[in-house]
Amino acid sequence: MTRYQDIYPADRVILREVGLRDGLQLVKKFPSTAAKQQWIREEYAAGVRCFEVGSFLPAKTFPQFVDVREIVATIASLPGAHGIGLALNERGVNEALESGVGEIATVVSATEEHSQANANRSRESAIANVRRMVELRNASAHKPVVNAAISMALGCSIAGEVDPIEVIRIAEKLFEAGVDLVAVADTVGYAGPKQVGDLTAAVVKIAGGKPVCVHLHDTRGMGIANASAALDAGARVLDGSLGGLGGCPFAPGATGNVVFEDLVFLCESKGFPTGIDLEKLISVRKILRAEMPNEPLYGGLARAGLPCGTAAKAA
């Protein structure tokens, strides 16, 4: 049994590396299983503990995640490491439960328009699906953490602006459904820090002490500013990907997830220790570069290096 309180203690910030799932969602060339394992092992050695490892979706549609069970096993071999797998329906949840993954993540759209267009179902039906997922988890042997993300929570590529009241209402229903963790996602990078801070504070308020994750994309250069606002508003779980790997399906050529290395620097600079060695973390980019030479990698720390005299502190 994986207790969410052990993975996401309330008194510290947890950064999650989502490059191995969200980061690989749109890439053209997939890293080998051995490269993924090396990526995880080297980040683990740098101090990273939480990894989104892949998805339990049909391998013929998402061949990049065909090795998800092997990756889950790699995580299981590293003491204290925690793996997160995406599942969108009952079949996927059952596969995830069988794999022994520590956390199952799923997604509900913030807007009816996006829910219908992207998942061909209503938001109510997606929430019912989360309820069923929690039941399956509760009936399972190892009882992984269950996490539901609200995609398009800060702006929708179809509906445009999103009413925060709607998002809070969905978050309430997800907590009622029994999820351990709600993630608020700026899927298309529409938001600025004020919007992120306000919504985060509102969701933290109704979370009843459960962790709130903020999942940001740097599409419009606001990623780190938004992460800073999320931390100020009480979020203690943030997602990022090494080198900002992963694009945006709705903005070709745009950057993807917020850059993991820069997120580490941000947290340390704000007095939230991450336990992550930045120099070691940055060196893992060589694996991504070798495996996916055509994918652009981003990040200020990787370009400029640590400020002089702070390497020891940040480590």
Added chain:
Amino acid sequence: MTRYQDIYPADRVILREVGLRDGLQLVKKFPSTAAKQQWIREEYAAGVRCFEVGSFLPAKTFPQFVDVREIVATIASLPGAHGIGLALNERGVNEALESGVGEIATVVSATEEHSQANANRSRESAIANVRRMVELRNASAHKPVVNAAISMALGCSIAGEVDPIEVIRIAEKLFEAGVDLVAVADTVGYAGPKQVGDLTAAVVKIAGGKPVCVHLHDTRGMGIANASAALDAGARVLDGSLGGLGGCPFAPGATGNVVFEDLVFLCESKGFPTGIDLEKLISVRKILRAEMPNEPLYGGLARAGLPCGTAAKAA
């Protein structure tokens, strides 16, 4: 006579385009005078009003600013436009006064180490220089605004960490010397948002209602997050350069000034109207690309475009 209150009213945010000076400090190929004039005219048409236009330094050392007087004249031809010229000594100040530029900017290092290494003088001598500059301004006919920046105020490439008490002490002396505006500069992009917010709040507190500018570089990806923190702490003047033009002399390959377009998006998203049309602003990048094809340009908005449904609002 240029009153600082007219240029920098206390009740709104003013964004200053520093690409034509700070942005050109390190470039290999210089834009033509005609291109600079077009750059200014197009940004003016997009709503930009404050431009750092060049420096009054020896043209044989800084040939990119040999046309500074023509650029000052271009600014003077645009109603409501405001030009800022850098001057570091009495000769430069006299040339600036003769040019009719609306604002003279100068620089004092936050650390003794950087002051000696970079300007070959003590900080006290640099502050005395500012006092002399204010006297010359007061004795002049058109009395431009005088602005002193504290470079390395948030971290020093030589001394490392900088004590904020030292920076506040320097800011006090600069205000005592009679400057209209103090700029706090993260010259090498060392800071995170907490440090920027804390120092900004402290300088705003001693500014006696005078404007405080925060000049940020995006060297380590913290630029926009730091700008957000500076706004939260009461700064109402921020510098940026189109496309983030300009590198960092102490971190080869690193990004330069915070990206002007992204700064506009940040301010609008936080409810500070800038009067700047983002689509028009982004289109000015074509001039930089044509004139300086080897200089990398950055920016989330330019890559991804405006969020759907917000073009009208941001404009």
